[in-house]
Amino acid sequence: MIRFRKLSKTFKRARVLDDIDLEIxxxxxxxxxxxxxxxxxxLIRCLLGEYVHDGEVTIDGRDPRRERTALLxxxxxxxxxxxxxxxxxxxxxxxxxxxxGTDPARIVAIAERLGxxxxxxxxxxxxxxxxxxxxxxxxxxxxxxxxxxLVMDEPAANLDPDARKIFFDLLAERQHDATMLISSHRLxxxxxxxxxxxxxxxxxxxxxxxxxxxxxxxxMLTCRVTVKRAEPALAQALTHWRFEDRGDGIEWEGRxxxxxxxxxxxxxxxxxxxxxxxxxxxxxx
Amino acid sequence: xxxxxxxxxxxxxxxxxARWFHIYTLVFGGVVALxxxxxxxxxxxxxxxxxxxxxxxxxxxxxxxxxxxxxITTVRSVAGDREAGVFEYLLSLPVxxxxxxxxxxxxxxxxIFAPVFLAMVGAVVAAVVKGIEVPWxxxxxxxxxxxxxxxxxxGMGMLISALARSTDMAQGAAFMLWLTLLLxxxxxxxxxxxxxxVTPEVAVGIALANPLQVFRTAALALFDPxxxxxxxxxxxILDTFGVAxxxxxxxxxxxxxxxxxxxxxxxxxxxxxxx
Numbered sequence: 001m002i003r004f005r006k007l008s009k010t011f012k013r014a015r016v017l018d019d020i021d022l023e024i025x026x027x028x029x030x031x032x033x034x035x036x037x038x039x040x041x042x043l044i045r046c047l048l049g050e051y052v053h054d055g056e057v058t059i060d061g062r063d064p065r066r067e068r069t070a071l072l073x074x075x076x077x078x079x080x081x082x083x084x085x086x087x088x089x090x091x092x093x094x095x096x097x098x099x100x101g102t103d104p105a106r107i108v109a110i111a112e113r114l115g116x117x118x119x120x121x122x123x124x125x126x127x128x129x130x131x132x133x134x135x136x137x138x139x140x141x142x143x144x145x146x147x148x149x150l151v152m153d154e155p156a157a158n159l160d161p162d163a164r165k166i167f168f169d170l171l172a173e174r175q176h177d178a179t180m181l182i183s184s185h186r187l188x189x190x191x192x193x194x195x196x197x198x199x200x201x202x203x204x205x206x207x208x209x210x211x212x213x214x215x216x217x218x219x220m221l222t223c224r225v226t227v228k229r230a231e232p233a234l235a236q237a238l239t240h241w242r243f244e245d246r247g248d249g250i251e252w253e254g255r256x257x258x259x260x261x262x263x264x265x266x267x268x269x270x271x272x273x274x275x276x277x278x279x280x281x282x283x284x285x
Numbered sequence: 286x287x288x289x290x291x292x293x294x295x296x297x298x299x300x301x302x303a304r305w306f307h308i309y310t311l312v313f314g315g316v317v318a319l320x321x322x323x324x325x326x327x328x329x330x331x332x333x334x335x336x337x338x339x340x341x342x343x344x345x346x347x348x349x350x351x352x353x354x355x356x357i358t359t360v361r362s363v364a365g366d367r368e369a370g371v372f373e374y375l376l377s378l379p380v381x382x383x384x385x386x387x388x389x390x391x392x393x394x395x396x397i398f399a400p401v402f403l404a405m406v407g408a409v410v411a412a413v414v415k416g417i418e419v420p421w422x423x424x425x426x427x428x429x430x431x432x433x434x435x436x437x438x439x440g441m442g443m444l445i446s447a448l449a450r451s452t453d454m455a456q457g458a459a460f461m462l463w464l465t466l467l468l469x470x471x472x473x474x475x476x477x478x479x480x481x482x483v484t485p486e487v488a489v490g491i492a493l494a495n496p497l498q499v500f501r502t503a504a505l506a507l508f509d510p511x512x513x514x515x516x517x518x519x520x521x522i523l524d525t526f527g528v529a530x531x532x533x534x535x536x537x538x539x540x541x542x543x544x545x546x547x548x549x550x551x552x553x554x555x556x557x558x559x560x
Binding site: 045048050051052068069070071072073075077079081082083084085086087088091095096098099100125138151 | 287288291295298299302303369370371372373374375376377378379380381382556557558559560
């Protein structure tokens, strides 16, 4: 469906993408990882037809630069940094919906599922929203239409745990009819969302690997944590994950979205010396 | 067309929220209000009294303010938006590059021309209320002249925005352009060129390539049809164009310059990296 062939991009003398060859099929969920400056954003911008480049980028055999209107209608994009748009939230929703040929109510419905009360911020300037609110609205605009390709740059970075869970549910609903390209510089942020990992370094593909696709995007895990002694920093971290204290800060219990398990374990690993017991139990679907 | 109009409406709504636009509107509204307050409609200069006197002063002031205002605000917002990542996001939506570029230009044109025009309309309404005679011919021509001036500098601003890769560079280039046009403004300076044995036609030709000079001369021609204040340059201008011909030239040339600049800007924009 998406094809990068001998794709190269040079800024002045710096070669940011170097002969990239990549094919991505329908239904694939790709984690595009790599350190800062690896070329992830440049690759995405080439895919969106925003950069001129050497080589070829096609979606269903068509060039996104030449056939912008037709192809970009199929792509939902969430940028890493929300743009500083001065327009109101309502105007952004109406403008995007009108261009994408979708009903603004669809975007509003998704934003509200993510926990953003659109009515209360409709007249507020987009730039004046909090980071999380901006992210929810941009996700809603990307998902509130029939996009066949979802391109997301660190999409869940600013979301609270509840919104992350709903975001994963939303992706799960689209996983069979959309291709997803999720960019991150940390694999643990996106690992459970994807079934293929592509790593870029210095503008080249250095890893292209399929990963086990066992994690349900909409699944939940019940988790119990027992610690040797009460520790305020750990308690704060667990509270952030909506865990409940079952006894003087020693026994904790909570639920984790399936795709967030690696991220959760990563957080827990910082307190490994305090941990006495951990259990993660997948709940039946 | 729908995409173009959507983009234009978006640009207008963004502009209406921008601080520069509030200042811009205040400046032009304030100029007209001040001219009334200071009784310019009752004064007499070169035989001009009433509203025509106010309009003559207004257009002279507008010529001093509008070009630099349009140039700087256009390049600041267009190049600034690109630098801040606004283009990256909005151009990921299914909008054609033509609709985006020309929609921005149309939206911005409406936003910059409306306050200038409405200030003139305000002056006319106030004149009618006060029982002052309205010189409709002069009002119509000045309106056309201001519309052309806005188009000319907006087109140049869009070209600079397309060429410059950063806001600082765009602002610097816009300021340099304005300064260069200003330096070539005075026909008296061109007298020196004539003294250096450049033919008068070439000297005046150089002067009239400058849109600021074209507007200034056209505004002068309304109350001084023989352009006596310009000295010998007037002969060349009037021999070449005639009084009516120059009026047409003063509208057609800057409009063409603005449109050509915008077309060149669009070509640069659509062939290069967008964000």
